Amino acid sequence: MNQASQTPKRSTPTWQILVTTLGTMAWRNLWRNRKRTVITLSSIAVGFALAVLFIGIGDGSHNSMIRNAIQLGEGHITVQPKNYLAAPSNHSFLHNGKQLVAAIKALDLPGKVMPRISIQTLASTANNSVGAGLLGIETESSLHHPLDPMAEKLKPTLISGAWLTPDDERGVIIGSGMARKLKAKIGSKIVLMAGKKGGDSQAYLAKVRGIFHAPMDEMNDFFIVSHLSFARQFLIGEGGDAFREPLTRIAIFLQDPHTQDDWKQKLKSLLKNDNSLVVLDWQEMMPQLIQFIALDNAGNYVFLVFILIMVVFGILNTVLMSVLERTREFGLLRALGMNRQHLLLLVLFESLFLSLLAMIAGWLLGGLTHLWFSHHGIDFSSFMEGGTSLMGTMMDPIIYTELSWDRVKQLTEIVFITTMVTGIYPAVKAAKVTPVEALRT
Structure with a gap:
């Protein structure tokens, strides 16, 4: 008697079920209070767009000065007596x-x-x-x-x-x-x-x-x-x-x-x-310009710090308020068998989703802002009544925003890491919830 061979079904790994379950719960929790989440994302997006604009203007003005310094100076590379x-x-x-x-x-x-x-x-x-x-x-x-x-x-x-x-x-x-x-x-x-x-x-x-x-x-x-x-x-x-x-x-x-x-x-x-000759690049020919750009970049990063502070408080407010509102719910989950590590991961997943949404919203608004000003530019001639010369070079009166891929990567990493780190405290607070005390609230 022939028996049909049956291929045993492969079971889904436990960790995959856990991640899927916690991810689904975190996504739903994030949209329980839609108005608060939307306001948080909007504030982060506006702050991110401002950061993109200011850094883009800074890079555009610096590159304008460098291009003019090279053309009106001694080129990209100079060969001269030692x-x-x-x-x-x-x-x-x-x-x-x-x-x-x-x-x-x-x-x-x-x-x-x-x-x-x-x-x-x-x-x-x-x-x-x-x-x-x-x-x-x-x-x-x-x-x-x-x-x-x-x-x-x-x-x-x-x-x-x-x-x-x-x-x-x-x-x-x-x-x-x-x-x-x-x-x-x-x-x-x-x-x-x-x-x-x-x-x-x-x-x-x-x-x-x-x-x-x-x-x-x-x-x-x-x-x-x-x-x-x-x-x-x-x-x-x-x-x-x-x-x-x-x-x-x-x-x-x-x-x-x-x-x-x-x-x-x-x-x-x-x-x-x-040995009587030397080969120099424009950075070596104009060290004062490099120093000026470094100082100006430092000023731009100070502005970025203020943007990050706004992002931190926005994320902290959203996630922490969500945690405090659900203390009784967390106690019930603990009573039903969810351990502290799983509860910690649940809140971290919420922070992760909020970070990803913040990046998408931020680059959507910031990218459109950069795209507009990279083609139309900003006329600074009214602010340059004293002339456009600076540090042995000149800056064009109309500045077009410029962003390199390194800048894009840098901004994304800074804001993403900041939002994720901000979510650690609410996650730890949620993990410390005990079933008895939580159910009494």
């Missing part, structure tokens, strides 16, 4: 600039490799004399030499005259503050004089072709822009070889800023045999 940053001087320069630029370009670096010359001079006209910084850059784009990013920034700020033409060997562009101090106008002659290492001096005649008004007062009051060939005359006077095209530094602008560290290491490997 001690030039600590003690800038006209006789400290890259003697073989032509070969260095060619070697760096041979790496097929994705970006711009810009030769630059910075000279400290005394600018004089018939009316006045002031200290000035002469900056020689690539003022026009060509097949072999792209336009310098600083020229891209300064061209739109011209308020009179015209930009330098390729064949204008003595033409210079000066800032509005410099023009006011020297009482110079378009066509004015300026004598630029610089001291030499041996104690002598050298001077060259320049003519004003244009006047710019940049958002940074330091540039308006101090900068004089010229072709590389004009500024190079001062380096040749210091003993440089014109054929080797000496430079003060090489500024490197990357298409992808995230590759900065990799390219910095490659450049260090390329130049490791030359």
